[in-house]
Amino acid sequence: MTVGHMDKKRKHSAGTKRQNSVGGDISLPQQQKREQTKQQQPRKSNDGKHADDDDPNKHEDDHPFKRGSIIMVKWAGDGTDRFCDVIERAQNEKTGEWSYYVHYHDFNRRMDEWVNIPAILKPPSVAGAEHKAMKEQLEREKELAEQAEKLGEASEEAGIRTRRQKQRGQEEDEVPLAAHLEHDEHEGLDEEQLKEHEEVTKVKNVKFVELGKYRMETWYYSPFPKELFSEGPALDVLYFCEASMRFFKHKSELHRWLSKMDPKDRHPPGDEVYRDAKLSIFEVDGGEQKLYCQNLCYFAKLFLDHKTLFYDVDPFLFYVLCEHDGRGFHPVGYFSKEKYSDAGFNLACILTFPSYQRKGYGRFLINFSYELSKKEEKLGSPEKPLSDLGLVSYRSYWASQLLALLKRMYAEAAQASGTPLEEVRLPPLSIMDLAKMTSFVTEDVVSTCTFLGLLRYVSGQYLIYSPLPLVEELARKYPVKPPVVDAARLHWAPLITMDVKRDKWSIHSKVQPPELQHHARTA
Numbered sequence: 001m002t003v004g005h006m007d008k009k010r011k012h013s014a015g016t017k018r019q020n021s022v023g024g025d026i027s028l029p030q031q032q033k034r035e036q037t038k039q040q041q042p043r044k045s046n047d048g049k050h051a052d053d054d055d056p057n058k059h060e061d062d063h064p065f066k067r068g069s070i071i072m073v074k075w076a077g078d079g080t081d082r083f084c085d086v087i088e089r090a091q092n093e094k095t096g097e098w099s100y101y102v103h104y105h106d107f108n109r110r111m112d113e114w115v116n117i118p119a120i121l122k123p124p125s126v127a128g129a130e131h132k133a134m135k136e137q138l139e140r141e142k143e144l145a146e147q148a149e150k151l152g153e154a155s156e157e158a159g160i161r162t163r164r165q166k167q168r169g170q171e172e173d174e175v176p177l178a179a180h181l182e183h184d185e186h187e188g189l190d191e192e193q194l195k196e197h198e199e200v201t202k203v204k205n206v207k208f209v210e211l212g213k214y215r216m217e218t219w220y221y222s223p224f225p226k227e228l229f230s231e232g233p234a235l236d237v238l239y240f241c242e243a244s245m246r247f248f249k250h251k252s253e254l255h256r257w258l259s260k261m262d263p264k265d266r267h268p269p270g271d272e273v274y275r276d277a278k279l280s281i282f283e284v285d286g287g288e289q290k291l292y293c294q295n296l297c298y299f300a301k302l303f304l305d306h307k308t309l310f311y312d313v314d315p316f317l318f319y320v321l322c323e324h325d326g327r328g329f330h331p332v333g334y335f336s337k338e339k340y341s342d343a344g345f346n347l348a349c350i351l352t353f354p355s356y357q358r359k360g361y362g363r364f365l366i367n368f369s370y371e372l373s374k375k376e377e378k379l380g381s382p383e384k385p386l387s388d389l390g391l392v393s394y395r396s397y398w399a400s401q402l403l404a405l406l407k408r409m410y411a412e413a414a415q416a417s418g419t420p421l422e423e424v425r426l427p428p429l430s431i432m433d434l435a436k437m438t439s440f441v442t443e444d445v446v447s448t449c450t451f452l453g454l455l456r457y458v459s460g461q462y463l464i465y466s467p468l469p470l471v472e473e474l475a476r477k478y479p480v481k482p483p484v485v486d487a488a489r490l491h492w493a494p495l496i497t498m499d500v501k502r503d504k505w506s507i508h509s510k511v512q513p514p515e516l517q518h519h520a521r522t523a
Contacts, residue, residue: 061123063098064089070131072122073102073115081121083131087112088203090233101203101233105131109305110219112204114234205229209302210251211240212330214355222301242330243267245295267329268292268320273492274368279483280329281368282320283492286313286336293318296334300351315339316348317495321365323356332356335365337372340496344441344505346373346380360483366397367485373439374487376494378505381441398448399478401438406471422468429464436507452478 060066069086084102091098100120103112122130206218215237228235228249239254240247243266248254269292270284286293293313316336322329333352338345347369352362366382373380382394406426414421431449435442449455449464452474456463503509 060128061125063117064091065098065100065124069124070128071100071102071120071124072127072130073104073119074121075104076113076119077111082107083127086124088233090114092232112202113207114204203233205234206238206302207234208237209240209299210237211299211353211355212242214353216354218302220302220305222298224298240295240299242328244269245292245299245331247295247298263328268322268331270318270320273319274485274490275324276483276486276489278323279364280322280324282322282329284318284320285495286316286318290314296320300334300349303351303354304349319365319368321361321368332359333361333365335369337369343383344379344381345383346370346378346439347382349383360481362393363397363481364483364485366394368490370401370439371485371487371490372492375490375492377507378439378503379435379441379507380439380505381444394444395448395451396478398440398444399452399474400480401440402434402445402448402452402454403471403475403478404480405434405437406466407475410468410471424468426466429466431462431464434464439507 060069065071065086067086067088070083071086072081073084074080075082082104084104086100087103088101089098090101097117099114099116101112101114103109121127202221204218204221205224206222208215208217210216224238224247228238235249237251238247238249239251241254241257243261244257245268246257248257267280268282268284269289270282272280273283274281284292290313293316294311296318297313315338317339318334318336320331320334322331324330331353333350333356335350336348338348347366350362350365352359352365369382370380382390386394409426409429410421410424413419413426414424417424431442431445434440434445434449438445440448446455454464454466454470454474456465498506
């Protein structure tokens with residue numbers, strides 16, 4: 001699970017140096033070489049386009065194709081023919097052949113990729129004409145459907161598909177469409193910011209990354225040092241060290257690096273603060289392990305579209321989740337949090353690596369962030385606004401924890417009183433009581449109780465309506481899923497402590513919100 005763009009947008013200072021593939025500073029000769037390469041790039045016209053795009057004597061089917069051209073490509077995902085836009089192009093210095101970076105129509109940006117000439121089925125003149133005809137046909141069908149709807153007729157035209165849509169059939173339905181996935185990644189950006197972001201990050205510069213025994217296809221651009229791309233605009237594979245997160249262009253370089261590493265050091269730097277039979281978590285201070293944290297951010301940016309924190313890692317702590325076995329520790333995901341957040345945020349950015357997704361690790365990291373808040377004796381919340389997918393993930397977690405708490409309170413009350421469970425009635429319970437027991441901020445408690453139908457407003461009063469049958473029914477719908485953090489195995493103390501009277505997020509300084517005070521009770 002990924003909860004996109006929850007990092008604060010921070011720009012690195014002008015004096016920050018960039019790293020090469022093993023973290024060293026860029027030397028002066030490298031800087032001069034980069035300037036020479038920049039001078040050799042194709043000329044651009046005043047409107048930002050390359051001059052050869054405006055050549056009137058150049059036929060649209062001659063290589064290189066113009067940026068913005070529509071071509072048809074055989075998509076490697078399922079072998080189907082797809083329309084796509086040419087975003088960028090590059091020429092191989094050795095063979096002279098052209099490659100094109102394309103965006104597939106109706107696909108999310110993460111599916112953009114470089115294609116070679118053999119994969120191109122139809123050039124711009126043919127593909128552009130077919131796409132225009134198909135678009136006009138769809139518009140006519142839409143008009144017919146709207147007319148039929150106005151007349152109250154069950155129009156068959158509304159369900160008509162073109163021949164190409166029929167050929168795609170079920171396969172197209174299984175591919176994430178841009179309309180379904182873009183919204184959560186672009187949350188909080190206005191049109192101008194979105195356009196600027198997409199212009200800077202439009203070309204994916206690494207196709208695959210290899211981390212441990214897994215090779216993962218990347219989703220987005222990441223601002224790696226330009227020295228990595230001396231042989232072309234993109235790398236087929238970038239190799240990462242599991243222990244140090246250093247990255248290498250060639251696997252032989254990674255093997256040489258690992259051969260010099262002490263086997264005892266093959267784990268993330270920092271302190272191991274949690275370990276159970278399968279999982280460990282290391283706390284890494286961004287101020288002490290700056291290179292590791294920056295490299296981790298480079299890696300994360302390949303899978304998070306709007307992550308902007310790369311250089312200024314000093315104010316953050318990184319919690320790296322690892323699977324451990326006889327061969328060492330294997331990172332599977334992480335989350336970051338500010339060392340001190342005046343807004344009460346207990347999580348800034350979270351990512352489960354693609355090769356380890358759908359194992360419950362994202363939920364485990366969320367669980368761990370709240371266990372830290374309980375150790376701090378504070379209320380906490382993820383950095384907001386949450387994306388759509390982030391809200392779904394957190395709401396599911398909040399619901400499962402609140403329902404598990406209510407079930408546990410019923411069981412404890414029945415055991416203490418000797419009363420049958422079905423006859424137990426809970427004592428009056430306020431929103432703040434639930435917040436202190438879970439470390440959720442009151443706003444998250446209120447929104448979750450409202451979502452579950454547990455919070456009702458009757459005759460000017462808020463009532464927590466939580467009869468046992470309703471709680472049990474909801475708990476089956478929102479269960480606590482493994483893996484779960486065992487708080488007894490967490491060995492950790494807060495980095496920064498404050499006087500509870502001055503810390504507005506301390507549970508000892510909290511009172512019931514005025515609008516809920518003296519009104520919230522169980523029914």
